Amino acid sequence: MDNDRNGIAGFRLTQHTWITELGNWIDAVTPDGRRAGALLFDAKIIALPGVRDRVVAAVLADQRLVQGGLGGLVSVADVVAAGDQVWLLTDQAVSPTLSDLMGAGAIDPGGAAAILVETAQTLLALHSAGLAHGSVHPGTVVVAVDGAALLSERGLADAVRGQAPSFERDTTAWAALARGLAAATSPGAPRSADLFEHAAAAASTRGLAAARDTLLAGREALPGGAISRDGLAQAARGRSAFAAPPQQVMERDEGDIVTLLHVPGRTNLDHAVHFGPGVTTEPPNMGTTAERIWREGRDQLATRRGGRAVKAARARRRRTIIAAAVFALIMAGALLAWFKLGSAPALAVKSIDVAAPKKTQGCDSSVNITGTIVTNGGAGEVAYEWHKNLDKEVVKQTLRVTSGQTVYKVPLRWTLKGKSSVKATATLTVTAPGPQLDDKATFTYKC
Secondary structure, eight states: OOOOTTEETTEEEEEEEEEOSSEEEEEEEOTTSOEEEEEEEOHHHHTSTTHHHHHHHHHHHHHHHHHTTOOSBOOEEEEEEETTEEEEEESSOOOSBHHHHHHTTOOOHHHHHHHHHHHHHHHHHHHHTTOOOSOOSGGGEEEOTTSOEEEOSTTHHHHHHTOOOOHHHHHHHHHHHHHHHHHHHTTTOHHHHHHHHHHHHHHHHHOHHHHHHHHHHTGGGSGGGOOOSHHHHHHHHHTOOOSOOOSSOOOOOTTTOEESSOOTTOOTTSSOEEEETTEEEOHHHHHHHHHHHHHHHHHHHHHHOOTHHHHHHHHHHTSOHHHHHHHHHHHTOOOOOSSOOTTOOSOOEEEEEEEOOSSOBOTTEEEEEEEEEEEOSOOEEEEEEEEETTSOOEEEEEEEEOTTOOEEEEEEEEEEOSSOEEEEEEEEEEEESSSOEEEEEEEEEEO
């Protein structure tokens, strides 16, 4: 198949696209007309030594878990190379994300609780298999059309950085997710917000299982006393429509498109995958415990829901085998992003500070002004400007920030010449991400 601007490996690409730390996500349509996703990796990232192999290893590990019955992950169809491009293709939709719905104010307390319970359960199952997600945030939580919470980009951030799995990072990120949902729901549902804060605290001190149980035991604090996907499903369906599927399926041309998951003479299930020192996932066993943990958590949630949620769960169990299979497939899928790094939240600038020399500067001086930008640990780009009160020049810059680091220095070198005695003021303005922040510092020039 030709890799033209409208498709890749038989997948139709739509106009809905967004940037993440890994590259460019695009809503797509499978050859048989189902909603899907396509991630075009950033060429500079995927070309780094070892990154491509680690990405493939992460995807193969996910496929073994999904094939073993684990739900809660986005199902990856393939990883393909087309010239210098590397694409990850999912056979499930990767939008809307929790970030999309939170931005639209479409998350109700019962739905927020469902997201937290289901993502905690998926992470527990992953951890039991010796794997971690590595980048849990609202951009990597996909809300399916039935309201299920799915995780996408599992293991990809760690693969890009060459990091070993970290259960602690996942737990910390989940707690941040719970606090973010608490903040989003607190104006109209303070009791629900308190429940989410307690769950976050439980995760930080006693782990994800305790946090999940805190939510289940405290569901009476939710409106109607129930954890429910109904509002999520309605919100997801309202944001899930995009371009119609292609009229015909383009043929694969192996000269143009090469799959990276199928190695001649080897199946995807006959070798171990190493993710870091001492961490090995063996195919015969990795799915068994993880599947059991995920399924037990799902059943626990179903049995502890009240009212309509319990009846809906019973109704689902009475559906046909085919309908149940479709539901299981949806439960295996996922999500995200707005580019963000690691397990960091959405990028935000918390504060800025500008410092100038206190000593009077003499004739023809070059003065070093130090700007300090403090972020919340998210990843992305910060846009900032330097303004000088003695002229109209504006120095516009962008700063690429990474996950895990919060403090950045942005210097300004200001040269003054001639005979004068003035107060010089340098102002640093952060213009994005909003809201705009300003700080300034003044020094004396005397000649």
